[in-house]
Amino acid sequence: MAKAASMADELFAKLEASILSGALQPGEQMPTQKAIAESEEVSRTVVREAVARLEAQGLVVARQGSGVYVAEDARYRAFQVTRNELSELADVIRLLETRLAIETEMAAFAAARRSTEDIAAMRIALRHMAQVSDDPIAAAAADVQFHLAIARATRNDYFVRLIDFLGLRLVPPRNLYLRDQPDDAHQAYVAKVRAEHEAILDAITRMDVPRARQAAWDHMQESLNRHSELSDVELEAQPPANTP
Structure with missing residues (x-):
């Protein structure tokens, strides 16, 4: 068989x-x-x-x-990113590298083209994310809604379709980064991500294109750094390969 x-x-x-x-x-x-x-x-x-x-x-x-x-x-x-593919750190890091390139420009376009309705949708998503911060699954869903609102603000349906396609794959599972960590580590993580999101929203609200691009880059780079550091720790913890 x-x-x-x-x-x-x-x-x-x-x-x-x-x-x-x-x-x-x-x-x-x-x-x-x-x-x-x-x-x-x-x-x-x-x-x-x-x-x-x-x-x-x-x-x-x-x-x-x-x-x-x-x-x-x-x-x-043929292009697919399945949820199962994101169970390992190396796969999450590859997706974050891809998002780093996409979301910086997406935020820039959103800052140039956003409407008041777009800003309201982003604020609602962030409010909801704060309300459900103790529930990683619900918080991830609200996180996706925030990024989807940014995509809609670009007035480019391809961004919307891409973010909608990725869905919850957009947000690395919190327990992958924070496994075995105490509650205060989870709270610090939530607060840092919230501050990064607020910086993106503020720049888009002010229609500040360079700052929106930078804030999105900072957000994605921070996430990439967090997971890359964790990957390094895991590699260091692995026993050395047997040598003949």
Whole structure:
């Protein structure tokens, strides 16, 4: 069973690479399961599993009575960030690096284009975040709403769609950074994040583009620093590898 699963993983990766590279074009009909099984020297069961995963990822579509086709937007659907991917510090750090680049400019655009309604939405999100600060899940949801309000203030729907897509993936789990830490550490963390958010809001409210960009950069860099330092601590705590 484990061998079949491994073979399905390998076949899935190979077919996925063919789609993303353009070797299999959008709208193109996939080879039949029998043809794939013969060419790859695997069982039909392995092929079915690999193709089912391609379909689940939105990379192919099955048409009854016709066959399986590469999805027209397969190369766009391929990008995903799942919640499970963010259980490890290294993955959280990579996402924070990506957000650092995106959110600094998003805040700058928001400062230039925001409305009074946008500011109200940001304030409501921050108020709610303070009210539920003892509940990490609810606080993270309010945090997302704050960043979504900034995205809407840009008047650029692509920012909105990106932030909406990332959802709770935007906010690293507090317990990942503060695990085994006392309550006062949690409270200090909440207060620091609140101050960083307030600085972003103040700059956007004043329509100060350079300061909004800097405040967003400071916020993301602080989060990146916190998690990078924790990663360094974990590496130092690891026992040395055995040497021959």
